[in-house]
Amino acid sequence: QKEVEQNSGPLSVPEGAIASLNCTYSDRGSQSFFWYRQYSGKSPELIMFIYSNGDKEDGRFTAQLNKASQYVSLLIRDSQPSDSATYLCAVRKGAGSYQLTFGKGTKLSVIP
Amino acid sequence: EPEVTQTPSHQVTQMGQEVILRCVPISNHLYFYWYRQILGQKVEFLVSFYNNEISEKSEIFDDQFSVERPDGSNFTLKIRSTKLEDSAMYFCASRQNSGTGDKAFFGQGTRLTVV
Numbered sequence: 615q616k617e618v619e620q621n622s623g624p625l626s627v628p629e630g631a632i633a634s635l636n637c638t639y640s641d642r643g644s645q646s647f648f649w650y651r652q653y654s655g656k657s658p659e660l661i662m663f664i665y666s667n668g669d670k671e672d673g674r675f676t677a678q679l680n681k682a683s684q685y686v687s688l689l690i691r692d693s694q695p696s697d698s699a700t701y702l703c704a705v706r707k708g709a710g711s712y713q714l715t716f717g718k719g720t721k722l723s724v725i726p
Numbered sequence: 727e728p729e730v731t732q733t734p735s736h737q738v739t740q741m742g743q744e745v746i747l748r749c750v751p752i753s754n755h756l757y758f759y760w761y762r763q764i765l766g767q768k769v770e771f772l773v774s775f776y777n778n779e780i781s782e783k784s785e786i787f788d789d790q791f792s793v794e795r796p797d798g799s800n801f802t803l804k805i806r807s808t809k810l811e812d813s814a815m816y817f818c819a820s821r822q823n824s825g826t827g828d829k830a831f832f833g834q835g836t837r838l839t840v841v
Contacts, residue, residue, distance in 0.1 A: 648829075657817055657832040658769060702769065712757060712821065713782050714830065716769040 617641060618705050620717035628725050633690040635720050637703030640684070646706040647679055647686045651699045652719065658702055662688065693724045728752045730833035732818050738839045739808055747803045747836045749818030757821040758801045759830060760793065762786070762814040769817070775801065808840045 619638045627633045635649075646665050650658035662677040664670045664686070670677045676689040686705075690697055700719040706712060731750045739745050751758050760772040773783045775793055792804045801820075805812055815837050819830040 650832075657835045660829055660831065663829055704769075711782060712830075713759070713771040713774055713784070714761075714769075715771065718768045 617715050618703055618717035620701075620703050620720045622718055623721040624723050625720055626723045626725055627693050629693060629695060631693050633693045633697065633722055633724070635688040635690075635701050635703075635722065637686045637688075637717055638684055639686070639703075639705045639715075641705070641707055641715075642681075642684065644684075644705045644707055647677070648704040648706070648714065649675075649677060649686075649688045650702040650704060650716075651697075652702055653699045658704075658716075661701075690722075693722075695724045695726050698722055698724045730818055730820050730831055732816075732833035732836050734836060735834065736837045736839070738841060741810060741840055742807050745805050745808055745838065747805075747816050747818075747838070749801045749803075749833055750799055751801055751818065751820030752822070752831060753799075754822060755820035755831075756823045757781075757830075758793075758795070759819040759821070760803045761817045761819060761832075763817065763835075764811075764814045772803070805838075808838075810840050813838060813840045 617640050649662045652658045664677040664679045674691045678687045700721045702719045703717040704714040733748045758775045761769050763769045771784050773787045774781045790806045794802050815835045817835045818833040821830045
């Protein structure tokens with residue numbers, strides 16, 4: 615059973631559009647949820663984190679969490695070609711565990 | 727901006743040899759991690775380290791692996807006898823206990839190639 619699932623893509627959006635990235639997780643006890651961006655051959659770079667149900671906005675990025683549906687999403691508004699990367703969803707399990715479980719990532723291409 | 731630094735950026739080793747991957751975590755961070763990413767696959771947790779001992783480890787982190795904080799600034803991952811399947815990108819990460827909560831910051835990685 616896959617613990618963190620993401621559509622591998624590629625997801626192609628035109629420049630200026632909204633990109634919507636989705637992630638589901640299997641462990642209901644998961645407490646913290648993270649979105650990392652990874653350029654090819656580079657390390658994961660933290661973009662957003664969310665702990666509570668609802669939306670959290672940071673600049674052009676909005677993370678959405680629905681614990682009942684075990685679903686996390688990332689919206690990128692006004693997408694830029696520089697946003698082209700693989701977006702990794704990561705989940706921290708319950709209390710006492712700080713390891714992150716990653717999904718395989720969704721590759722996003724923003725077309726100029 | 728403080729960052730996690732890793733050396734070397736690329737290590738080529740022969741099968742059966744020992745390798746040590748080095749990391750300097752962000753200076754006021756207290757929790758340290760090693761993750762690996764085999765080419766084309768997902769990032770996988772190996773081990774976490776706090777207060778000079780392992781706090782969690784995955785099934786991947788078997789007896790061939792060890793970690794150490796030898797001098798209060800460096801954090802190392804040793805693979806005793808490398809196998810071809812150990813070829814991967816190895817990422818060190820660190821986390822501050824408070825303030826940033828459980829946000830982990832990753833180093834740029836060491837690409838290990840076992841031949």
